[in-house]
Amino acid sequence: MKRLTRAREVREVVTAERAQGRRVAFVPTMGYLHEGHLSLVERARAEADLVVMSIFVNPLQFAPTEDLARYPRDMEGDALKAESRGVDLLFVPDVTEMYPATPRVSVTPGPLADRWEGAVRPGHFAGVLTVVLKLLNIVQPHVIYMGRKDAQQAVLVEAMCEDLNVGVRVRVSPTVRDSDGLALSSRNVYLSPEERGRALAIPGALQAIQAAFTVAAIRDADSLVAAGWEVLEREPSVGVEYLALVNPRTLEPRESEAETGDLVLVAARVGSTRLIDNIVLGAT
Ligand code: AMP
Numbered sequence: 001m002k003r004l005t006r007a008r009e010v011r012e013v014v015t016a017e018r019a020q021g022r023r024v025a026f027v028p029t030m031g032y033l034h035e036g037h038l039s040l041v042e043r044a045r046a047e048a049d050l051v052v053m054s055i056f057v058n059p060l061q062f063a064p065t066e067d068l069a070r071y072p073r074d075m076e077g078d079a080l081k082a083e084s085r086g087v088d089l090l091f092v093p094d095v096t097e098m099y100p101a102t103p104r105v106s107v108t109p110g111p112l113a114d115r116w117e118g119a120v121r122p123g124h125f126a127g128v129l130t131v132v133l134k135l136l137n138i139v140q141p142h143v144i145y146m147g148r149k150d151a152q153q154a155v156l157v158e159a160m161c162e163d164l165n166v167g168v169r170v171r172v173s174p175t176v177r178d179s180d181g182l183a184l185s186s187r188n189v190y191l192s193p194e195e196r197g198r199a200l201a202i203p204g205a206l207q208a209i210q211a212a213f214t215v216a217a218i219r220d221a222d223s224l225v226a227a228g229w230e231v232l233e234r235e236p237s238v239g240v241e242y243l244a245l246v247n248p249r250t251l252e253p254r255e256s257e258a259e260t261g262d263l264v265l266v267a268a269r270v271g272s273t274r275l276i277d278n279i280v281l282g283a284t
Helices: 007-019 037-046 077-084 125-139 148-163 186-190 192-198 203-213 222-234
Strands: 003-004 025-031 050-055 087-093 143-147 169-173 237-245 261-271 273-280
Touching: 003 007, 007 025, 007 050, 007 087, 007 125, 025 037, 025 125, 037 050, 037 143, 037 169, 037 192, 050 077, 077 261, 087 125, 143 148, 148 169, 148 222, 148 261, 148 273, 169 273, 186 273, 192 261, 192 273, 203 222, 203 261, 203 273, 222 237, 222 261
Parallel strands: 003 087, 025 050, 025 143, 050 087, 143 169
Antiparallel strands: 237 261, 261 273
16 A cells, blocks of 8 residues: 655656556545445455545645544554555645635635534534545546445535536445444544443433334324434433434434435534434435
8 A cells, every 4th residue: 555645746646557458446534534434445455546645634624613623533544454455545644734814715615514514513514525635636547436424425425526527436335333323423432431331321212212213104204203202311411412303314303204315414412522423214
């Protein structure tokens, strides 16, 4: 595995590979890799000739009050995991490589970012889309691999690639969970064992909604969301920011009937850790 820190070098390698007709896959991450990230690598490995991963903790997508400074990092561990799972090129730019100066131009996400994560974290998706577009311009892949775990982010990246004619296919992969049901996240490392136990109310609520939809055949959106609240209310120390059943394309809340393929989005605080999760209704 090649490890590069310069955008120009990455472009050179990829340009040469593409010139030989090789298919290039790209997996952008913020590092502290877990099986969720590595599931994207596995899929990319199966579908492409050259697998490029980036590790970059993007300051543009963190508000000053957020966890940029303490975001977990383990570059050497990550490099070993990436290499052992088949990454060919690891791009690890530093902040000055990505932002030699404050960007004068950035991506405006539009209405898909008005709700949910975008409402709680103003400016977050402008930061995400700007860095993703920069990375796509540097790496020039055929396909980008994203996780459903960050559902709103995946929808926004798909919208950006389509609306701005980026010419990159977006593949979205299912959320990988721990055996207890908690979605894998680099931020889970912040949780004490006791907090981790309480955090299980989050996947518990999503499972309750899934069961109400698939087993009890409930279709009324409010009743489905209520089934999730029942679980969350049993763990009052989990501070729910939102729990919503939404149209997967517009991200607008369903007003009456839920449909197979709808998303249920949740964000909650457990102690000082903020977690997000979601399910696709009716997905196995
Ligand atoms: P991050 O390093 O958190 O920015 O995540 C990098 C990529 O990995 C994003 O596309 C995430 O959606 C994806 N990802 C993170 N956690 C998971 C997970 N548990 N399952 C699947 N994909 C994930």
